[in-house]
Amino acid sequence: MSYQRVKFYQTGTFTVGNRLLDESDRTVQAGMDRTNSLNSGHRACQGCGEALGARYALDAVMRATHQQMVAVNATGCLEVFSSPYPESAWQIPWLHSLFGNAPAVASGVAAALRAKGRTDIRVIAQGGDGATVDIGFGCLSGMFERNDDVLYVCYDNEAYMNTGVQRSGSTPPRAWTNTTQAVGTDPGNPMGIGKNLPRIAMAHGIPYVATASVADLHDLEAKVTKAMSIRGARYIHIHVPCPLGWKSDPAHTIKVARLAVESGLFPLFEAEGGEVTDRTPIRKKVSVEQYLELQGRFRHLFHPRDKGALEAIQAMADANIDRYQLIPSEA
Amino acid sequence: MKQHIEGSQAVAHAVALCRPEVMACYPISPQTHIVETLSLKVKAGEIGNCQFLNVESEFGALSVLIGASAMGARTYTATTSQGLLFMAEAVYNAAGLGLPIVMTIANRAIGAPINIWNDHSDSMAMRDAGWIQLFAEDNQEAVDLHIQAFRLAEELSCPVMVCMDGYILTHAYEVVDLPTQEQVDAYLPPFEPVQVLDPQDPVSIGAMVGPEAFAEVRYLAHDKHLRALEVIPRLSQTFQDIFQRRSGGLLKTYHTDEAETILLALGSVNGTIKDAVDDLRKEGWPVGSIALRAFRPFPSHALRHVVEDAKRIIVIEKDLAVGKGGIVSSDVKMALQGLPIIVDTVIAGLGGRPIPQASVIDTVKQACLEGLEEPHFLDLNWDAINGELTRQQAQRRSGSTAENILREIGAPGASPI
Ligand SMILES: Cc1ncc(C[n+]2csc(CCOP(=O)(O)OP(=O)(O)O)c2C)c(N)n1
Ligand code: SF4
Numbered sequence: 001m002s003y004q005r006v007k008f009y010q011t012g013t014f015t016v017g018n019r020l021l022d023e024s025d026r027t028v029q030a031g032m033d034r035t036n037s038l039n040s041g042h043r044a045c046q047g048c049g050e051a052l053g054a055r056y057a058l059d060a061v062m063r064a065t066h067q068q069m070v071a072v073n074a075t076g077c078l079e080v081f082s083s084p085y086p087e088s089a090w091q092i093p094w095l096h097s098l099f100g101n102a103p104a105v106a107s108g109v110a111a112a113l114r115a116k117g118r119t120d121i122r123v124i125a126q127g128g129d130g131a132t133v134d135i136g137f138g139c140l141s142g143m144f145e146r147n148d149d150v151l152y153v154c155y156d157n158e159a160y161m162n163t164g165v166q167r168s169g170s171t172p173p174r175a176w177t178n179t180t181q182a183v184g185t186d187p188g189n190p191m192g193i194g195k196n197l198p199r200i201a202m203a204h205g206i207p208y209v210a211t212a213s214v215a216d217l218h219d220l221e222a223k224v225t226k227a228m229s230i231r232g233a234r235y236i237h238i239h240v241p242c243p244l245g246w247k248s249d250p251a252h253t254i255k256v257a258r259l260a261v262e263s264g265l266f267p268l269f270e271a272e273g274g275e276v277t278d279r280t281p282i283r284k285k286v287s288v289e290q291y292l293e294l295q296g297r298f299r300h301l302f303h304p305r306d307k308g309a310l311e312a313i314q315a316m317a318d319a320n321i322d323r324y325q326l327i328p329s330e331a
Numbered sequence: 332m333k334q335h336i337e338g339s340q341a342v343a344h345a346v347a348l349c350r351p352e353v354m355a356c357y358p359i360s361p362q363t364h365i366v367e368t369l370s371l372k373v374k375a376g377e378i379g380n381c382q383f384l385n386v387e388s389e390f391g392a393l394s395v396l397i398g399a400s401a402m403g404a405r406t407y408t409a410t411t412s413q414g415l416l417f418m419a420e421a422v423y424n425a426a427g428l429g430l431p432i433v434m435t436i437a438n439r440a441i442g443a444p445i446n447i448w449n450d451h452s453d454s455m456a457m458r459d460a461g462w463i464q465l466f467a468e469d470n471q472e473a474v475d476l477h478i479q480a481f482r483l484a485e486e487l488s489c490p491v492m493v494c495m496d497g498y499i500l501t502h503a504y505e506v507v508d509l510p511t512q513e514q515v516d517a518y519l520p521p522f523e524p525v526q527v528l529d530p531q532d533p534v535s536i537g538a539m540v541g542p543e544a545f546a547e548v549r550y551l552a553h554d555k556h557l558r559a560l561e562v563i564p565r566l567s568q569t570f571q572d573i574f575q576r577r578s579g580g581l582l583k584t585y586h587t588d589e590a591e592t593i594l595l596a597l598g599s600v601n602g603t604i605k606d607a608v609d610d611l612r613k614e615g616w617p618v619g620s621i622a623l624r625a626f627r628p629f630p631s632h633a634l635r636h637v638v639e640d641a642k643r644i645i646v647i648e649k650d651l652a653v654g655k656g657g658i659v660s661s662d663v664k665m666a667l668q669g670l671p672i673i674v675d676t677v678i679a680g681l682g683g684r685p686i687p688q689a690s691v692i693d694t695v696k697q698a699c700l701e702g703l704e705e706p707h708f709l710d711l712n713w714d715a716i717n718g719e720l721t722r723q724q725a726q727r728r729s730g731s732t733a734e735n736i737l738r739e740i741g742a743p744g745a746s747p748i
Contacts, residue, residue, distance in 0.1 A: 069530060070528045070530070079539065080539050083535055083537075083539050084541070085538040085539060085540040085541070086544070088538055090533070092533050093533040093534060094533070094534075094535045095398065095535075095536045096536070096537035096539075097428070097537055098421060098424055101390065101391070101394035101421060104355075104386065104392075105398035105401075107355075107384065107395050107398065108353060108396055108399035108401075108404075109401070109528065110398075111355075111382040111395065111398075111399050111404070112352060112353050112382075112398070112404035113402065115404055116380070117380065121530060138390075139387065139388075139394060142387030142388075146384065146385070
């Protein structure tokens with residue numbers, strides 16, 4: 001296997017700080033002798049949160065397993081932008097089969113490893129929110145139920161981006177997509193529906209579930225690393241803004257992701273055996289409006305101002321803050 | 332070792348001797364006895380380190396095998412009918428990725444109306460997926476074809492379906508010569524994958540391909556099947572050397588020398604057909620028959636060679652290309668292009684309808700004396716069909732056609748009109 005020197009990627013104020021840390025505290029991105037799981041030169045859009053999240057997650061797996069790993073990928077942006085034949089951006093053994101079967105394919109890889117008595121090689125599966133919460137949901141639930149030794153990572157950009165921005169089961173209420181247009185009396189995606197996959201994963205009682213965000217890559221790496229110290233089915237749900245689908249500025253990807261966390265709309269927590277064990281407190285609570293107004297997909301909530309919708313979304317964020325006790329003083 | 336054994340049990344025995352490393356199965360009649368038996372064998376520790384995964388669907392089952400096979404494991408599953416259709420996307424995918432998965436199809440009709448009995452609609456629906464399709468005539472052959480299937484799949488890096496008629500074979504008790512582990516080991520070497528997920532030598536499998544390379548990839552899949560046309564007879568011969576019996580091959584002839592009329596079919600109905608040939612021969616009719624073992628790849632040359640002196644081929648097929656007619660007969664016609672041979676299509680046995688020897692004999696005589704309409708449907712209840720057609724013209728009715736037909740034929744349990 002040939003190794004390549006890797007550029008240092010500046011990904012926002014919270015990560016460049018790496019270089020100022022002591023050697024031992026640095027995250028994997030700060031090392032110059034490392035190889036990326038996902039090489040530069042792939043075809044993701046500028047500012048793609050999914051590309052960033054995937055590289056950090058898989059790099060952490062690479063490090064945790066000393067590169068003894070196999071990745072399985074669902075169909076979606078990540079697969080398409082990384083693997084246009086005859087090029088591949090993957091430095092690791094990588095398998096793409098279909099849109100809806102990544103968890104089952106990964107179960108198969110894990111089963112083959114069990115049959116061969118190989119405990120040294122580890123398996124991770126990854127897919128977008130569509131692949132995970134919708135079409136691949138049955139296979140994912142089966143993989144959880146059997147407690148197969150697979151880490152499944154969902155990159156949640158809150159819609160089907162690869163096919164041109166259509167609604168998924170994790171598209172937030174009131175968001176515009178090409179199948180939930182911002183027209184009519186209830187513009188955008190309907191209120192009060194949607195799937196919360198981290199909680200569904202917890203309900204399976206699997207050893208480890210976590211949410212993470214590209215706004216906090218340190219935390220993301222730590223969670224992936226922790227997940228790799230555990231055997232059995234594990235699930236990490238990573239919030240990854242998509243400038244194209246969210247109609248946000250590519251330069252704002254990290255900022256938008258951070259506002260989702262700081263508003264309470266995307267709570268960061270960990271759960272073991274179905275119970276929440278840790279959460280990341282919100283340092284400075286922001287209103288949901290600050291998060292929403294940076295994204296063109298919510299423009300119709302502001303022009304003219306849709307007070308009812310904004311209040312309802314704020315209520316969702318506040319409910320999350322309560323449920324996960326994200327602001328200690330409020331707990 | 333000869334044993335009086337159920338077809339499913341015999342197949343499970345053969346599969347176990349092939350030492351699969353990963354099996355993922357989802358139950359559906361009439362495949363269930365195969366996977367139940369295999370799950371027991373795995374749990375009892377009879378198949379080494381084999382992993383048996385109980386999955387949430389057929390789509391999951393084949394997907395598991397795609398991952399396991401890409402990781403270098405020998406893999407197996409079984410399904411039928413609705414299950415095969417439910418896994419259809421993965422069926423194509425496994426072939427496209429060149430993964431040597433072996434799958435039993437316990438052939439069964441596809442609904443609606445839901446029907447659990449045998450015909451070949453299911454595997455026919457996957458005809459163009461890129462899987463090799465072998466058809467067993469009896470349970471001895473079902474056993475033998477499975478052992479050959481693993482070797483064939485792994486030599487070519489191509490998935491193989493072994494098709495056996497649901498119930499007629501899967502649930503029939505016959506005397507079967509069960510192979511020994513030593514024989515199977517002598518025939519089937521350990522699986523050496525041509526492409527494998529290996530951290531020591533990372534490759535990307537399943538990349539996205541554009542117009543500049545897709546056609547070439549498909550051509551290579553086709554070419555693999557053309558090679559299979561040579562490998563299948565060779566493996567059948569090697570099998571004979573070790574097991575001392577002939578099994579497999581591309582096709583099997585019965586009294587085709589100097590036959591003017593040749594019947595051709597897939598699967599277990601060939602037993603009935605051979606009896607019909609015997610009876611017709613006794614009456615002086617120059618008939619013979621061919622059992623196709625390989626449906627994909629289609630053995631066009633071999634077939635042409637065997638039938639070139641015949642006048643008429645009657646294809647008896649347990650499937651229907653709705654809106655067109657015969658599937659197998661279309662292939663036969665293509666294979667015999669340019670030869671002055673009449674090819675008749677007989678659609679028979681749909682949804683488990685029996686194919687009586689007498690009906691076969693009558694049809695052959697009718698074909699030879701008067702010719703057959705195209706396609707010819709064996710033993711249709713024309714009263715029921717005409718009754719329903721008249722009713723459809725007369726008025727709109729609620730309820731499905733099936734209910735109306737049941738009423739028409741006065742089936743027990745059908746509600747009165
Ligand atoms: C069975 C099937 N249905 C539909 C598609 C088309 N398709 C490919 S990717 C995709 C959406 C992917 O969305 P998601 O999983 O959220 O990933 P993203 O592209 O947003 O990262 C769809 C609908 C497909 N490939 N297979
Ligand atoms: S559409 Fe969105 S998810 Fe897809 S590559 Fe572009 S930014 Fe990334």
